[in-house]
Amino acid sequence: MKALIFGANGQDGHYLTGLLHKKNIETIAVSRNSGDVIGNVSNYSFVECQIKELRPTYIFHFAANSSTKHEALFENHETISTGTLNILESVKRHSPESRVFITASGVQFENTGKPISETDNFEAKSPYSVARIQSVYAARYFRSLGIRVYVGYLFHHESPLRKDNHLSKMIADAVKRIANGGNEKITLGDITVKKEWAFAGDITEGIFKLIDQDNIFEACIGTGKAYSIQDWLEICFNRINKDWKEYVNLKESFLPEYKILVCDPSTINSIGWQPKITFENLCDMMLK
Numbered sequence: 001m002k003a004l005i006f007g008a009n010g011q012d013g014h015y016l017t018g019l020l021h022k023k024n025i026e027t028i029a030v031s032r033n034s035g036d037v038i039g040n041v042s043n044y045s046f047v048e049c050q051i052k053e054l055r056p057t058y059i060f061h062f063a064a065n066s067s068t069k070h071e072a073l074f075e076n077h078e079t080i081s082t083g084t085l086n087i088l089e090s091v092k093r094h095s096p097e098s099r100v101f102i103t104a105s106g107v108q109f110e111n112t113g114k115p116i117s118e119t120d121n122f123e124a125k126s127p128y129s130v131a132r133i134q135s136v137y138a139a140r141y142f143r144s145l146g147i148r149v150y151v152g153y154l155f156h157h158e159s160p161l162r163k164d165n166h167l168s169k170m171i172a173d174a175v176k177r178i179a180n181g182g183n184e185k186i187t188l189g190d191i192t193v194k195k196e197w198a199f200a201g202d203i204t205e206g207i208f209k210l211i212d213q214d215n216i217f218e219a220c221i222g223t224g225k226a227y228s229i230q231d232w233l234e235i236c237f238n239r240i241n242k243d244w245k246e247y248v249n250l251k252e253s254f255l256p257e258y259k260i261l262v263c264d265p266s267t268i269n270s271i272g273w274q275p276k277i278t279f280e281n282l283c284d285m286m287l288k
Contacts, residue, residue: 002026002056006041006083007063009034011161012103016060016204028054031063041083044090051087052094058211060101061087061135069126080131081138088142088149099148101211102139106155106220106261108132115264118153118218125257136218143217150211155222155263157198160286167229168197171236172286178247179240186247189254191233194226195261199277199285209273216271220263223275235283 003020005013008029020027029035030050039046041063051059063083065075084102091098109116110123124130139149162169167188174186206221230244237244277285 001058002028002054003058003060004028004030004050004054004056005060005062006030006047006087007061007079008036010062011157011159011200012062012204012207013060014161015159015201016062016207019201019204019208020058025058028056040079041086042078044086047083047086048090048094051090051098055095056098058099058101059087059091060103060207060211062103064103065128076127076131077134080128081134084135084138088138088147091147091149092142092145096147099150099211100139101150101152101207102135104136104151104153104218105129105132106153106222106263107257108136109153111258111261113260115224115262116153116220117264118151118220118267148214149217151218152207152210153218153220153263154203155196155198155220155261157196157200157203157222158282158286159200160288161200168232168286171232172283174247175236175240175242176287178242184247185249187249187251188229189251190256191229191248191250193256193259194228196222196225196263197227197232197279197282198223198275199282202275202277206268206273206275209271210268213271216267219268219271220265221268221273222263222265224263224265225279226260226262227279231279232283235280236287239283239287 003025009031017027030037032040063079106116108122108129110121122133136151139151143149158168210219233244
C-alpha cells in the first residue's frame with residue numbers, strides 16, 4: 001500500500017508519516033520546498049502525474065497557508081480550493097479506488113460558542129474559511145460521483161514541531177528561556193479566549209481512523225475540551241515555579257476572532273478514536 005501526502009512538511013505530515021510507517025504503508029511526501037517529491041498542489045499537471053503514476057491507496061491533502069488574513073486570499077484559494085479540485089479530478093480519472101482525505105477546519109463554521117459538529121452551518125468569515133468551504137463542497141460533489149473522499153474538520157492541535165509564531169510554541173519557548181535565567185516579557189491579547197489544545201500525533205491517528213473505514217465521511221476531529229490561553233500560561237509557568245503575571249504584558253483593546261472554539265467529537269469517537277495526550281501531557285512535551 002502507498003500513501004501520498006500533499007503538504008507533508010508540517011506537524012500533521014510528520015506525525016502521519018510516522019504512523020503510516022508503523023503500519024508498513026509506503027509514504028510519498030510532497031511539498032513545495034522539500035520532501036520525496038517537490039511540487040505545488042495548485043498545479044494540475046503535477047498532481048495528475050503523481051496520482052496517475054503512483055495510484056496510491058491513500059491521499060492526504062494537508063497543504064495550506066494557515067493565515068486567515070485577507071492578504072492570503074489567493075494563496076489560500078490556490079492551495080486549498082484548487083488543490084482539492086486537482087486531487088479529486090486526478091483521482092476520478094486515474095485512480096478511482098484511492099481514498100482521499102481533505103483537511104477542513106473548525107473556523108469555517110458558524111460559531112455560537114457551543115461545541116461545533118460536522119452538521120452545523122458554514123460561515124464564510126475569512127478568505128481561509130471561504131477556501132475550506134469550497135473544498136468541502138468539492139469533496140461532496142466528487143463523493144456523489146463515487147469517489148471515497150473524507151473530510152476531517154480539525155481544531156487547534158499542537159506539538160513541539162509548531163512554528164515559532166504559533167501561540168502555544170511561543171509561550172512554551174519563552175518559559176524555557178525564563179527557566180534558564182531570562183527575564184523577557186510576553187505580549188499577548190485576550191488570554192480568556194478558549195480553544196482546544198490537542199496533540200497533533202493524536203489528531204493524525206484520528207485522521208487515519210476516519211479514512212480507513214467505509215461508513216462515515218465527515219467528522220470533527222478534536223478533544224472536545226477547551227482551555228483558555230491563561231490556562232496554558234498557568235500550567236507552563238507552574239512547571240518552572242514562576243508567576244506568569246510577572247512575565248506577561250496584555251494588549252489593551254485587543255479583539256479576538258472568537259471567544260471559544262471547541263468541537264463535538266462524538267462522531268469520530270463513535271468509530272473508536274479517542275485522544276491520548278492530555279493538556280498536562282502536552283505542556284510537558286512542549287517544555288522539553
